[in-house]
Amino acid sequence: MDYLSDERKKSDFDVEAMKVAWAGSIQEFQLSDRMAKLVANDPVFEKFTRPMLGRKELLKNTLRKSAHAWKLIIDLRLSEEEAKWLRLYVDEPAYTDLHWGMFIPAIEGQGTEEQKKKWLPLAKKMQIIGCYAQTELGHGSNVQGLETTATFDTRTDEFIMHSPTLTSSKWWPGGLGKLSTHAVVYARLIVGGQFHGVHGFIVQLRSLEDHSPLPGITVGDIGLKFGNGAYNTMDNGVLRFDHVRIPRNQMLMRVSQVTKEGKIMQSDVPRQLIYGTMVYVRQTIVADASKALSRAVCIATRYSAVRRQFGSRDGGPETQVIDYKTQQSRLFPLLASAYAFRFVSEWLKSLYLDVKQRLEANEFSTLPEAHACTAGLKSLTTTATADGIEECRKLCGGHGYLVSSGLPELFAVYIPACTYEGDNVVLMLQVARFLVKTVSELGHKKPVGTTAYMGRVASLMQKNSAVQTGKLIFMIKTQTCFLYVTNQ
Template sequence: MRTPHLVRPIDLKSQNPLLFCRGEEEDGGRIGEVDHLAGERAAAQFDVDRMKVAWAGSRHAVDVADRMARLASDPVFRKDNRTMLPRTELFKDTLKKAAHAWKRIVELRLTEEEANLLRLYVDQPGYVDLHWGMFVPAIKGQGTEEQQKKWLPLAYKFQIIGCYAQTELGHGSNVQGLETTATFDPKTDEFVIHSPTLTSSKWWPGGLGRLPLTVVYARLITEGKDYGIHGFIVQLRSLEDHNPLPGVTLGDIGGKFGSGAYNSMDNGVLRFDHVRIPRDQMLMRLSQVQRYSKAVWISSWWHLRLRCSITRLSKADYFLCWLQLMRLDFSTLQEAHACTAGLKAVTTSVTSDAIEECRKLCGGHGYLNSSGLPELFAVYVPACTYDRRQCRIAFAGCEVSNERPSPSWLLENSLLVPQLTMGNIQYLMQCTCGVTTEVDVEMSVVLICLSMICPTAEDWLNPAASKEVFNELSPDLLEVAAAHIQMIIVTKFIEKLEQDIPGEGVKAQLRNLCNVYALHLLHKHLGDFLATGCITAKQGALANQQLGMLYALVRPNAVALVDAFNYTDHYLGSVLGRYDGDVYPALYEEAWKDPLNRTVVPDGYHDYLRPLLKQQLNLSSRL
């Protein structure tokens, strides 16, 4: 069961919040005394505790998560007032929470796993995300042994805080277009970091507005020659008084979508006016510059990009494990990069659509900040901004290096999925509407993927296809890419179901969810499948019927399935998502916290409302 916010006696007689609240006096609705969802929970057909283990991956993972979620329920980490704080207060609140979290991590000697989970449950974007997620990995991945020895211990103890300055005002994820320069000066053995244009201003890096150090990505130039993009460790602010160092212009890029949400993060703007750093602050694991010679060798750019993509994919842990394995085989690097980018594209857009759908289904109340849904949406959607570009990088191939994936890429990839042999395909494509009551889900999956991939694969396989043809096909290719990713997702889901999953009813519920997911894809993309002739209209109709039946199977288990996600009320931060379902008293109570309600007569009444009502507006002569 999900951990309730407070310990509450369960009132079994009241299972429907609407029925309960209607017609009862307010006294009957005291918060914390009822569990409107107890009936739903009693009806669940599986072992919720075992399902928690199945979601989390292990009993150990559940236990650690429980402990860290409890730690994150500390009042210092309160989330309920974030949308009401002015930006400067919200930022200060983020600094406070980061310091308190670090204090607890040190005090309790938390492991890295525990510390990462604590940050997850504190759930407020801030500089620590960039320090641990980008700065430290950049030094680990691109720094020499010597550089790691020098910088990592400082970073691990937070004696330095770093971020990751890659994107520029005129150049988002298009790394090849970056304009910032790092010109080597052999006379002083230094690099001169400079922003030659307005569009070369670093723009968007999280934590940049306020932190002392960063890894800056800039064009390495020695003896007039451009050696492409490399990373440099650059100090931005004084370690004594936190003021920007000479030649450094630093600021925040301004408010972002939503209230609360990502506004806790100081995404920054940064310009350099000929800032000098020692030569040994270039990250030199993959490329080196020696004082009296040229750069020795240039990094495998793909390797760096792969790392970035994987870091950003952190929410899709399950797939990550599989991708980590793939990384060991260097020959699949480009493919792994494409899949990673594609997985992120598909999973994030599915998630943000689902958040918005939930908001709409909650009616007007889902539009209130107290529902938690606006902030969840606003904090989540930037993920979808990134991945459109990533998807394009992965499949249009022209942005990174003007090269495109090999023509046989798609079919080769299909071989990753053991079920997909030509024999199977022949068999499946011969299926007729003989299927009358139920659509086998594995079959649907394969049909989905094949039918979406087939129509343009022919064009890909034509070795004479010019770059123009390739670009013309781009919108279709993006759809093909998405279909391929969906195939991976469903296939991996099925593979998981073939493993042992203990707990009464657990595997059955997961199988239902897998079927729902696969069949909803079929429903959503029916046009593509029918257009290719992979399935008949009748089969499509049968699949829809089956989907309806599956929804009916899942419905009685819905609340318990959500319980098994194991989120606390504190973490969810939603009066509508409360464990006890007692939403109306909570909505009502929450309203009074708004700053507008601090006074009975609003600020502005005497200046702007009363003169209007009393016909005492000071009218100027008519124009």
Template sequence: MEDVDHLAHERSKAQFDVEEMKIVWAGSRHAFEVTDRMSRLVASDPIFRKDNRTLLPRKELFKNTLRKAAHAWKRIIELRLTEEEASKLRFFADEPNFTELHWGMFVPFIKGQGTDEQQKKWLPLAYKMQIIGCYAQTELGHGSNVQGLETTATFDPLTDEFVIHSPTLASSKWWPGGLGKVSTHAVVFARLIITDDRDYGVHGFIVQLRSLDDHLPLPGITVGDIGNKFGSGAYNTMDNGLLRFDNVRIPRDQMLMRISQVTREGKYVQSNVPRQLVYGTMVYVRQTIVADASCALARAVCIATRYSAVRRQFGSQNGGVETQVIDYKTQQNRLFPLLASAYAFRFVGEWLKWLYTDVTQRLQAKDFSTLPEAHACTAGLKSLTTTVTADSIEECRKLCGGHGYLSCSGLPELFAVYIPACTYEGDNVVLLLQVARFLMKTVSQLPSGMKPVGTTAYLGRVEDLMQCHSTVKKAEDWLNPSVVLEVFEARATRLSVACAQNLSKFAKQEEGFLELAADLVEAAVAHCQLIVVSKFIEKLQEDIPGKGVKEQLQTLCYVYALNLLHKHLGDFVATGCITPKQASLANDQLRSLYSQVRPNAVALVDSFNYTDHYLSSILGRYDGNVYPKLYEEAWKDPLNESVVPDGYHEYIRPLLKQQLRNARL
């Protein structure tokens, strides 16, 4: 056992109280305590080991996942964990499996869309996992366009049943997690057809898929796994499934009827529960995706930062120690903005949690006024944070040079398992188009005096923001929250207004929207980046205890903003928000911020409080003991079981021993 901390020197350089920063990162002292305890619980339990995952063939991998899921549940029961603790335990077990969909989609959907009786019937079964459910919406032919789903649920008044059917190949359900091999039940989305052949659009139905006795599919049901996915290990622990119905009958009361109902007589009626409730659930789910983005990004950044402090390359004179690669400005310019983004996403995620509570309270009070804005905002932030996180994980891998390409760096699997977040719960481009639509609507209503709310409130100051010019004169002038905020607001406003003006040149608004879609997406991105910047700034207005903690966060906030400004320079300069000279000052400031981050970098990633188990990365080890462990790890590969490889006698020896006569080479 090696007990030397190879990064001790780095840690000693930190200019802030790491323990206090851990609490800021976790969100509260309580959250820190639970997270810390659960992550250690998982790390110390051998059943949760992950290090062999990328080597297992699919069937073994999957079986092992079932084992972990059962074990997690056992521990949750034995230790009488709270819901919060249980969800953290599942999080740190860190392996996609059916329980995610069961707890994350099936249960919330019944809660949100089921009537009181339906909830009373199904939830206790689900809570005790006496049934296991998944969320079957997407089909082979339709994902983004939910209204285009083809599965039908036809009401049969004779038997008081719905007949669920897959009329075409493309209508096969395709992708639902947990569906392929595990789920006994599903919330199935299907077009509601009532005998007169009228199509009432897509509704949710609870359908039993497998027998609770022997797990065999029920009559009329074809179900299976959709096959191998990106990477090794990664999402292949999940049984994303396919599903076809051949006239499967379910009782009428298995349509989720909180919002609309079909009566015994086959009449379609809307309940007095507002349809807008659906959006509440979406806000909830997407808020968790934003929180997860910050965790995944932090994980990649933690690995790359520690390894960049361990790795030395070039820069020695006459055989002295070489430069740590983290000291190179290019490395800093690639890495530190990602570190800053991890914190930025953390805080915007925290704020979204608040937004969800706010929306829920308003919905209960039948106040729907903020809902469209909240919906656009969460859609946009889901898109922004997942796109950046996916790209950044790969950038972190590249920051680790060749060794990042090894599975044991942890980064390949993290990438493979993370990237679907850009696609599920709304394709990121489709989501940005929704945000853009909302922005265009908001801008178009400004002349009529409509006051934009929430994160679009700044558009209410459109006249000022169309005209203002930044007052920055020297590099340090950029270290001012209101200066930064103003240029981000001005840029977002100007891009939106420009789009609106260009749209107005089209005879048909819809045609314009299609034609200008690429510009609209850019306006939406600018809007979302502004939200992140502004929530980071708001966070800094809070009281944040701990020596040096707030100073560090301030530095990161400016790194986040000024790096974005540089990356999107065209927007800022072309719309006249800032001059080229001011841009160059921002760049100078950014460089000096990097120097401030540098001594704190390792401590700033320590603040995520990740265990080595969770990181599962040799490059990201807490103790920095990288080379001996890489060397040890290599020998575990199955190829190293024998010195002479399988296949030598058949395929290598004959090559070496052949006597070539007629080769042209």
């Protein structure tokens, strides 16, 4: 029997309208739907063979799909927005994630106009492939503790990139192991024997002719990761430098410049802009959380409607699992969270775009708030999503443990989000520091934006709960929407 069809007939809301609400607009829905069908109907993008593939074949399979997707983008003359949705639905962790998601934004945010004119056309046409090399074997969240050095040589007008210790090895960057030709490398700037903070540098890693590593560069894949498939489709890599020289103009110099004479020149742009790329990436991570959780909830909901256990009377059918209150109390809050994360990600995108426009106009007052919001929501949504996917696996009983259910690989693909781009506990501590600072300034500085409520703290402390019934209400509040899901 088609139990799902029966369940859909019981819907008391407009499903088509809900699709548009999820997408954001009718235009966005039509665009995403068109790209989804394009991918679903192309046999090159099938996933059924992935559980049987070894590591090497997984990587080759991902490259084949990425190359085919890029060919479609060119042949069909897809717009930038269409290309974004196409890459999303291909749904393979691949080098292009870091190329488009971090390498290009780093240059856009931290490069001078001259540097952007030189590097961005090459990157956007995929004539060079880039990655983002910040994390090291010994340091991740502690950016100021990075050990890779970039020492300026005034005689040759070059920086000397060097990995002085084993722990200074760049470790984890996606696309680094086998594929990237270039990287934005973060290193300690040394000028005149003095340390001048951590800065980004564009470094060519491999020959554009035969793809071999350039002299002085050791680069390779770091090996298997957790799970079947998952991030084993990506060539996360290790990178070491042995006194590699690069031209002075390959230091990203929108924030700070180094002259030929070895002088440090600061621009009006604050140093926080160096972390602007991380703010952008964390904003996309929140959006990805809603997608990952919605997939898990979709699988668990459909399973719960089809699966029947106990409750049979007089030889009749057993009870659908979804009708049990215990199943609902575990599943429905996750459904609510998926929608909430989707809506708050749209708000976060608008916040980031506002900050980006302000940065372009050299107005930086909202950058600390944007950092706190993206850090806090990245931590909250990724933790909840990782736990939610695992809960969905349990809600599917033993069948949820099968690779064919889709949940094991979804979990393995997703859980690194709790660590990359900032460990979740560390990020929460950063948010706490921002909030404590805001509270300490209440007497002489009016809180604005997401902290405006603190200005009403005295009256808020006097409020009592107005709840009159025993209904369980889940309320997720953002500045732009409220979501109520009532479990009756």
